[in-house]
Amino acid sequence: xxxxxxxxxxxxxxxxxxxxxxxxxxxxxxxxxxxxxxxxxxxxxxxxxxxxxxxxxxxxxxxxxxxxxxxxxxxxxxxxxxxxxxxxxxxxxxxxxxxxxxxxxxxxxxxxxxxxxxxxxxxxxxxxxxxxxxxxxxxxxxxxxxxxxxxxxxxxxxxxxxxxxxxxxxxxxxxxxxxxxxxxxxxxxxxxxxxxxxxxxxxxxxxxxxxxxxxxxxxxxxxxxxxxxxxxxxxxxxxxxxxxxxxxxxxxxxxxxxxxxxxxxxxxxxxxxxxxxxxxxxxxxxxxxxxxxxxxxxxxxxxxxxxxxxxxxxxxxxxxxxxxxxxxxxxxxxxxxxxxxxxxxxxxxxxxxxxxxxxxxxxxxxxxxxxxxxxxxxxxxxxxx
Amino acid sequence: xxxxxxxxxxxxxxxxxxxxxxxxxxxxxxxxxxxxxxxxxxxxxxxxxxxxxxxxxxxxxxxxxxxxxxxxxxxxx
Numbered sequence: 001x002x003x004x005x006x007x008x009x010x011x012x013x014x015x016x017x018x019x020x021x022x023x024x025x026x027x028x029x030x031x032x033x034x035x036x037x038x039x040x041x042x043x044x045x046x047x048x049x050x051x052x053x054x055x056x057x058x059x060x061x062x063x064x065x066x067x068x069x070x071x072x073x074x075x076x077x078x079x080x081x082x083x084x085x086x087x088x089x090x091x092x093x094x095x096x097x098x099x100x101x102x103x104x105x106x107x108x109x110x111x112x113x114x115x116x117x118x119x120x121x122x123x124x125x126x127x128x129x130x131x132x133x134x135x136x137x138x139x140x141x142x143x144x145x146x147x148x149x150x151x152x153x154x155x156x157x158x159x160x161x162x163x164x165x166x167x168x169x170x171x172x173x174x175x176x177x178x179x180x181x182x183x184x185x186x187x188x189x190x191x192x193x194x195x196x197x198x199x200x201x202x203x204x205x206x207x208x209x210x211x212x213x214x215x216x217x218x219x220x221x222x223x224x225x226x227x228x229x230x231x232x233x234x235x236x237x238x239x240x241x242x243x244x245x246x247x248x249x250x251x252x253x254x255x256x257x258x259x260x261x262x263x264x265x266x267x268x269x270x271x272x273x274x275x276x277x278x279x280x281x282x283x284x285x286x287x288x289x290x291x292x293x294x295x296x297x298x299x300x301x302x303x304x305x306x307x308x309x310x311x312x313x314x315x316x317x318x319x320x321x322x323x324x325x326x327x328x329x330x331x332x333x334x335x336x337x338x339x340x341x342x343x344x345x346x347x348x349x350x351x352x353x354x355x356x357x358x359x360x361x362x363x364x365x366x367x368x369x370x371x372x373x374x375x376x377x378x379x380x381x382x383x384x385x
Numbered sequence: 386x387x388x389x390x391x392x393x394x395x396x397x398x399x400x401x402x403x404x405x406x407x408x409x410x411x412x413x414x415x416x417x418x419x420x421x422x423x424x425x426x427x428x429x430x431x432x433x434x435x436x437x438x439x440x441x442x443x444x445x446x447x448x449x450x451x452x453x454x455x456x457x458x459x460x461x462x
Binding site: 144146149154163166167171172173174175176177178179194197198200201202273276277279280283284286287290291292347349353354355 | 396397398401404405407408411412418419421422425428429432435436438439442443444445446447448449451453454455458
């Protein structure tokens with residue numbers, strides 16, 4: 001490339017090789033051309049003994065020579081046929097000895113998606129115009145769902161992932177599964193029907209609608225108009241978790257919340273056990289801090305230390321937290337007012353119930369209440385000491 | 386404050402929320418010692434109850450049939 005200015009200014013002719021090299025360097029330095037998708041029709045497909053694939057990608061007015069090296073070709077599940085519509089991915093370069101540019105293909109996929117995608121866009125626009133996907137239709141999720149409805153295939157990995165996640169995060173909930181096919185001709189009907197039955201018979205706090213990832217064709221059921229309408233009509237909020245990172249389905253748009261995977265959907269649906277433990281631990285600390293007993297107040301500093309240690313621990317894991325918590329329970333039991341009274345202490349209060357902690361609070365002749373471990377009795381102040 | 390309900394009959398959410406109210410009540414300087422003791426003891430019971438629920442919790446899974454009935458599902462979680 002560095003030679004270019006020299007040659008360009010000169011009348012000295014380039015060699016063919018130099019020109020080819022120059023063009024090759026030019027094309028290969030353009031990132032846009034090094035990772036592109038091209039769609040067209042396969043023609044002149046050949047697979048010589050070398051194991052590499054050679055074919056031409058055509059459309060009405062153009063042709064693009066394509067190569068797939070054996071290392072990649074060997075991994076392909078199916079071999080493209082002449083006349084087949086495909087989309088190929090790869091990087092563009094120049095084949096110097098042939099004097100032509102060509103695409104070095106590393107991925108081939110069926111090209112039928114084009115028409116499917118158009119259909120998807122049209123339907124999406126229509127439902128959007130009806131307000132089905134409007135932000136103000138999205139409902140808040142209950143923070144502590146008691147019952148969660150799951151709609152998915154009873155045999156898929158998605159169900160397994162969701163149950164595991166719920167069991168780990170929030171086993172306080174109850175799961176009701178409405179099985180439905182998630183792909184195939186009958187899937188839109190089954191999914192829609194399951195959603196309706198779930199709302200009619202179960203009325204869960206929220207619904208997880210999920211399946212594992214797949215091609216646009218596999219996800220067709222989640223792009224059906226019927227299902228999108230059923231989701232937006234659902235009484236319980238719906239979290240849609242279809243395992244695909246980039247493409248959105250109509251079900252995603254219609255749902256109250258969209259998750260990238262079934263596992264993520266289950267996570268969004270629930271608080272985690274660790275969070276609950278933490279909250280309970282903190283609250284118990286607060287309770288102790290406001291104990292009415294002065295003895296507890298004297299112990300407060302010690303408990304604060306326990307609390308700090310506990311707080312650090314619970315950031316790490318629930319198990320550690322639980323043991324810290326039960327330690328606290330023990331301290332709490334030891335500090336119970338009954339335990340104190342059992343040891344011979346008494347609570348002395350005025351007739352109006354106000355506890356007495358200072359001599360100045362009483363006057364000679366005044367009647368007082370004394371509480372001991374098994375009951376209370378009256379007493380009278382004789383004189384100040 | 387609803388003290389009439391038996392602690393054992395409360396759900397986690399109910400028990401936790403009542404515990405929150407008790408702590409708030411104790412923070413708001415209860416003058417009556419008896420009342421403070423009662424609140425404190427109730428709070429202690431609630432905390433124990435919550436902790437026990439978390440310890441024992443196990444995910445329950447049921448299946449909704451075509452007819453709208455619920456049936457126990459052999460667990461696979």
